[in-house]
Amino acid sequence: MRKSVLLVCCVVLAAGILVAEKAHAPKIDPQRMHDTVKYLSSDELEGRGTGQKGGDAAANWIAEQFKSYGLKPAGANGGYFQDVPMVGVRALPATTFTFVPANGAPVELKNLDDYVTSNETQTESADIDAPIVFVGYGITSPENKWDDYKGYDLHGKVALLFVSEPESNDPNFFKGKALTYNGRWTYKFEETARRGAVGTLIIHRTDLASYPWEVVRNSWGGERSYLKLEGSPKLKAASWIQLEVARKLVAMGGLNLDELYKQSQSRDFKPIELPVHLKAHVVSAIRPFASRNVLAMVEGSEADHRRTETVLYTAHYDHFGTDPARAKGDQIYHGAVDNGTGCGILLELARVWAGTKPVPPRSILFAAVTGEEQGLLGSEYLGKHLEQLPVQPILDLNYDALAPIGIPEEVEVSGAERTTFYPEVEKTAKEFSLAIKPDAHPEAGHYYRSDHFSLGRVGIPAFSISEGLKFKGHDLAWGEAQSKDYVEHHYHKPADAFVDSWDFTGDAKMAEFGYALGQAAATQTGEIKWLPGDEFESAQKKLAAGQR
Structure with a gap:
């Protein structure tokens, strides 16, 4: 303004x-x-x-x-x-988030310490049991000749992605060091919802987000407010996860997060489906106002x-x-x-x-x-x-x-x-x-x-x-x-x-x-x-x- x-x-x-x-x-x-x-x-x-x-x-x-x-x-x-x-949405203690690998023991996450989430569909209960797909930055930007999806169908799946956007010093490529809207968390949730995802996990990194986990925790740990739904697709679980939690998640699939980060810097990147499901039960208090x-x-x-x-x-x-x-x-x-x-x-x-x-x-x-x-x-x-x-x-x-x-x-x-x-x-x-x-x-x-x-x-x-x-x-x-x-x-x-x-x-x-x-x-x-x-x-x- x-x-x-x-x-x-x-x-x-x-x-x-x-x-x-x-x-x-x-x-x-x-x-x-x-x-x-x-x-x-x-x-x-x-x-x-x-x-x-x-x-x-x-x-x-x-x-x-x-x-x-x-x-x-x-x-x-x-x-x-x-x-x-508006509608106020607050995740209740009954909410559960569990990573379920194809081989190995499930890992249940701790709310606020490991993750925060909000049900954008503005319903009291939502269940997810879906494969997790790493989609890099989750960006489609024709003007930058960039597409992290490469035609991948995200319907019914959970997107895992980094906040921010590809590294650049070129002012003609994602405006160089300046962050464009493609790098904002709001864009990530909007774009993955448009593509049919049921949930999204944004990987928090302080250097990329420009603020520490405590800010995310304070901002998302209580009631989240939304404009009353007007028909656009929304996520059952719009979520952030801690960096170390993301490391453990991709390791469950035999991958290394640092290597995935390097791959995500390339225009040739393609989505990677992990042999891990997110099983979530999101229970929310809903307050129209x-x-x-x-x-x-x-x-x-x-x-x-x-x-x-x-x-x-x-x-x-x-x-x-x-x-x-x-x-x-x-x-x-x-x-x-x-x-x-x-x-x-x-x-x-x-x-x-x-x-x-x-x-x-x-x-x-x-x-x-x-x-x-x-x-x-x-x-x-x-x-x-x-x-x-x-x-x-x-x-x-x-x-x-x-x-x-x-x-x-x-x-x-x-x-x-x-x-x-x-x-x-x-x-x-x-x-x-x-x-x-x-x-x-x-x-x-x-x-x-x-x-x-x-x-x-x-x-x-x-x-x-x-x-x-x-x-x-x-x-x-x-x-x-x-x-x-x-x-x-x-x-x-x-x-x-x-x-x-x-x-x-x-x-x-x-x-x-x-x-x-x-x-x-x-x-x-x-x-x-x-x-x-x-x-x-x-x-x-x-x-x-x-x-x-």
């Missing part, structure tokens, strides 16, 4: 915010951000779990803030909410078509709720950085835009979305149901997890360079004395891991705005150390908790930068497009032609 900017003539108001010439706006207030993040990450909101009391309370509170700013409701029935029909996106807007000034177009700002408000099973320490996943900070920025932008005079030709839409931690669900629903919006997005600027650790001297806008809006982004960054830096860890596939992706994949130019690793008064190594510490000790853990001494001046700068980009995009007359040849260009053409 990252977007754009226009207007060459900008002035710095006493408030410290860069705005288009003749536009007057309140100043971004770091203290308001501080207070927002403090409240959203407090014990009172119980980790803002999707479909849970704390998450619902957060949505209500955000709607109240939008109303207090004087923003127009942009949800259903004249309100601030868009209902997102409706979560909510929170939508508000500033209506544009133009009477022509530009008023029906909008610059969209997004940030997810959900986190992981609570984990009563944690015997020691904090049971609340506070989500202060992820994504209390994005909400703090979104609300300040909403307040400032509500007070901006004159209003720009295009409208400005704000979406606090739900279910990001469950797989970008709220933004996916938003993108699939654009007809429910009163205005149509022409650009999405997303904010997700901006640690308030200092004044950034760099900005990351990965994905902006793939749009016609990028020259404006470059110009605005220069005006803010921000060096645009490429994604510090492109192999992690960050573009496909936040809500802007849901808008991008339906054709809307979209990117996130975040700080780089260089901060005022510190060298690059300091920023890298801060990032590493967050990922290792706070990311998707209860330790992502609020620190009262945090200084939100840096986050305010990121908000000001996004405001200026929004001014530019809302004022310019031309279209914002994906560049020719981009993976989302065809989706944008279909969107424009009404062929979604």
Whole structure:
């Protein structure tokens, strides 16, 4: 959810915010951000779990803030909410996973320590007794001349595969070191389900996934939320397994995992059926519910078509709720950085835009979305149901997890360079004395891991705005150390908790930068497009032609 900017003539108001010439706006207030993040990450909101009391309370509170700013409701029935029909699925202790070799003793796995699983078919019980097939990375990518399946029929079988994608330093082959969507776990489950698999086992490797097993365990160990089924095929067991478990599994078939990994780097790779079955009994608690996106807007000034177009700002408000099973320490996943900070920025932008005079030709839409931690669900629903919006997005600027650790001297806008809006982004960054830096860890596939992706994949130019690793008064190594510490000790853990001494001046700068980009995009007359040849260009053409 990252977007754009226009207007060459900008002035710095006493408030410290860069705005288009003749536009007057309140100043971004770091203290308001501080207070927002403090409240959203407090014990009172119980980790803002999707479909849970704390998450619902957060949505209500955000709607109240939008109303207090004087923003127009942009949800259903004249309100601030868009209902997102979901189903919660939680694997129960009665669930069993057993590897059964053709020759040898069965091996039963231990939930959470050896594997995690979820029944995407959203039924209370599912049984599997099927052969396990190693399919490399499980990727079919005609543009990269890559097909791991080679016509193999996966119906009724269990796919075993690596997360990520083939190793490459060639920018023309799977974008080199940068991870494409083919490497994401969501793609793996989608593709194997499309091919008829009943289950999928993703082999976890910290270096390939970019996060340790504890993150997988925390993310998948409790209830998983899904959009209510709309007919696409789903897996009875969408699963991750530990690396060492995978080693033992393939050894049961007389194979070596390291050798299989080497084979999977070749275009000549073909699926290998192991002489091992997965026998699984997946017992789940099923909970239908409706979560909510929170939508508000500033209506544009133009009477022509530009008023029906909008610059969209997004940030997810959900986190992981609570984990009563944690015997020691904090049971609340506070989500202060992820994504209390994005909400703090979104609300300040909403307040400032509500007070901006004159209003720009295009409208400005704000979406606090739900279910990001469950797989970008709220933004996916938003993108699939654009007809429910009163205005149509022409650009999405997303904010997700901006640690308030200092004044950034760099900005990351990965994905902006793939749009016609990028020259404006470059110009605005220069005006803010921000060096645009490429994604510090492109192999992690960050573009496909936040809500802007849901808008991008339906054709809307979209990117996130975040700080780089260089901060005022510190060298690059300091920023890298801060990032590493967050990922290792706070990311998707209860330790992502609020620190009262945090200084939100840096986050305010990121908000000001996004405001200026929004001014530019809302004022310019031309279209914002994906560049020719981009993976989302065809989706944008279909969107424009009404062929979604």
